[in-house]
Amino acid sequence: MPNFTKRHIVELLKETNPENIAELYRQADRVRQEQVGPTVHLRGLIEFSSFCRKDCLYCGLRRSNGRLQRYRMSLEEIFAAAENARLLGFKTVVLQSGEDSHYSLDDFCSLVARIKKELRVAVTLCIGERTREEYARLKEAGADRYLIRFETSDPDLFARMKPDSTYENRFRCLQDLRELGYQVGSGNLVGLPGQSLESLADDILKFRELELDMVGLGPFICNPDTPLYGFANSTLDMVLRMTALTRIVTENAHIPATTATGTLDETGRQQALSCGANVIMPNLTPPEYRKLYQLYPDKICLNEDPGQCKTCVTGMIAGLGRTVALDRGDSLRI
Ligand code: 5AD
Ligand code: SF4
Ligand code: FES
Secondary structure, three states, rough: OOOOOHHHHHHHHHHHHHHHHHHHHHHHHHOOOOOOOOOEEEEEEEEEEEEEEEOOOOOOHHHHHOOOOOEEEOHHHHHHHHHHHOOOOOEEEEEOOOOOOOHHHHHHHHHHHHHHHHHOOEEEOOOOOHHHHHHHHHHHOOOEEOOOOEEOOHHHHHHHHHHHHHHHHHHHHHHHHHHHHEEEEEEEEOOOOOOHHHHHHHHHHHHHOOOOOOEEEEEEOOOOOOOOOOOOOOOOHHHHHHHHHHHHHHHOOOOOEEEHHHHHOOOOOHHHOOOOOOOEEEEOOOOHOOOOOOOOOOOOOOOOHHHHHHHHHHHHHHHHEEEEOOOOOOOOOO
């Protein structure tokens, strides 16, 4: 029933009867099966730079975090990581970084074009707020998809959490990306300090309103090297409810079982895949860098390499009685 009202969503976020919660998860699993089928799409995640010009309160990459040892992969290293993804059978690579102004637009466009030409994979970018012109150039270079979470639909909370972004610009980015023909992904953080259940319900309604191709939601995990030190992590329960409701409301969006959900609980990703999620994004960052990309503490997979993560998620998917998708996993929206 995609026409959930805000009140109905808030009631389900407040629900305390375990049988009703279990029924919500079963319903989301049915919608997932009907709308996107039994397969799980793999996206290879390459975290290529931990430098960031922004100062989001929750994030370990924030520029004021002097305790983080920063790294930046060269264009050649990024290409090699993408090539490794291709060799491991990935059909999508996701290039993610902090908002790092170091790479010139020309260089980055050449990298995207080279990956497209030589590796023939879908390229997803997750490099933050840029101008429309920059997005246009990257699209011309061959980028297929773009991820940019709005993080919260509550304008006041947004302003507090992202002091050097504006709400308007964030949504301008999403609109530009859509108009330029990208497959667009957004999402939110669940469990931010000061976030209300009403605003979480609004987040879900925004996902539908924006007609997103992909929706990534993850728990807030408190990072002691940020101003939010001491605040509680999100609960897994809240992330799973948000996942289930997002599936029911958006119907056929691609929804990842995120790394942060797997960090919160060892079986978090499996549980998310069982209540709406249909994508998993294993970490393909070279082992020497992955421990430095510390958005939040205790991130999983720090001692594994790309091949091990691929094997791990493939086993996880088989264990759930599902299969790895053989296609690129493009948007299911028309
Ligand atoms: N906990 C969970 N997720 C986080 N992110 C940043 N910091 C944290 C944190 N402390 C997420 C943001 C961003 C994505 C790349 O990482 O939602 O969009
Ligand atoms: Fe930078 Fe993104 Fe972290 Fe904000 S959430 S500090 S923009 S990496
Ligand atoms: Fe990296 Fe499981 S996905 S070890």
